[in-house]
Amino acid sequence: xxTTELNTDRLVTDLKRIVRDSEDLLHATxxxxxxxxxxxxxxxxxxxxxxxxxxxxxxEKARDGAKAADRTIREHPYQSIGVxxxxxxxxxxxxxxx
Numbered sequence: 001x002x003t004t005e006l007n008t009d010r011l012v013t014d015l016k017r018i019v020r021d022s023e024d025l026l027h028a029t030x031x032x033x034x035x036x037x038x039x040x041x042x043x044x045x046x047x048x049x050x051x052x053x054x055x056x057x058x059x060e061k062a063r064d065g066a067k068a069a070d071r072t073i074r075e076h077p078y079q080s081i082g083v084x085x086x087x088x089x090x091x092x093x094x095x096x097x098x
Contacts, residue, residue, distance in 0.1 A: 008061070008062050009062070011058060012055055012058050012059055012062070015051050015054060015055040015058070016055060018051060019048060019051050019052055019055065022044055022047070022048045022051075023048065025044070026041060026044060026045065029041065
């Protein structure tokens with residue numbers, strides 16, 4: 001897994017946690033009254049919907065990227081092995097360099 005995939009996974013996990021916590025907050029404050037409380041709840045609901053859409057979009061992009069990588073590796077297995085070997089060799093040379 002590369003850095004971009006790890007960051008995407010971490011972002012999706014964080015977004016899901018924020019959504020869950022926000023939903024808990026909305027449920028806990030459902031009895032709060034007043035114009036300010038209603039306004040805050042409305043803004044939080046809108047932000048929550050946006051976060052859910054973003055999370056789904058990121059999950060779809062990650063899934064599409066994984067499918068594309070899998071398809072490429074299956075279509076060109078020996079080239080994929082060669083590229084992985086070359087990248088590993090390059091990293092090894094750079095790490096052992098003084």
